[in-house]
Amino acid sequence: NAGVTQTPKFRILKIGQSMTLQCTQDMNHNYMYWYRQDPGMGLKLIYYSVGAGITDKGEVPNGYNVSRSTTEDFPLRLELAAPSQTSVYFCASSYSIRTSGGRSSYEQYFGPGTRLTVT
């Protein structure tokens, strides 16, 4: 298994440009996530998805859009890029199952990250 893959690895955007960060996982995970990590800081959740066709906002969704048309893919779209979106973006996936006691979460696997600079 390749796990979670992300493209591109690096990108420089001009202010106002748009781009899509690609994320694919081959582990048949139902949950997928997008985080951003600013230098020296923690992980902030942008959007997440609990399955194909379902997405939800995280802590910092403004300026981003997502879609989940398949189990494997979860692209993140930046419209009208701004310097504040300069960051490292991580995609992640995990498996969650329903049990008699509720839902159980399992390990969250991260992709290698995309380093984005907006100038």
Added chain:
Amino acid sequence: GENVEQHPSTLSVQEGDSAVIKCTYSDSASNYFPWYKQELGKRPQLIIDIRSNVGEKKDQRIAVTLNKTAKHFSLHITETQPEDSAVYFCAASIRGNTPLVFGKGTRLSVIA
């Protein structure tokens, strides 16, 4: 919603000493508590996790303890080595059907 506090933000230890990182969480419904290690320029990777029905878990030099009453959990690294130097993140998940909430991280430096 859930809130996870992590302390300390930085920690320096001599090689061979132990390191302890502590986290508290706010929602008593949280049932899954993983710890991630992130080396410089790399992705976060899971090093150990614990569920709410267990009080302690060990994996070689790493252990995690959970106190549900006090709503805190800790990472213990014994016999630290320079390769343990990294940023460590704790996290918590409510009932397994919401995303992980991460602490702000602890930068551990192991001095040879």
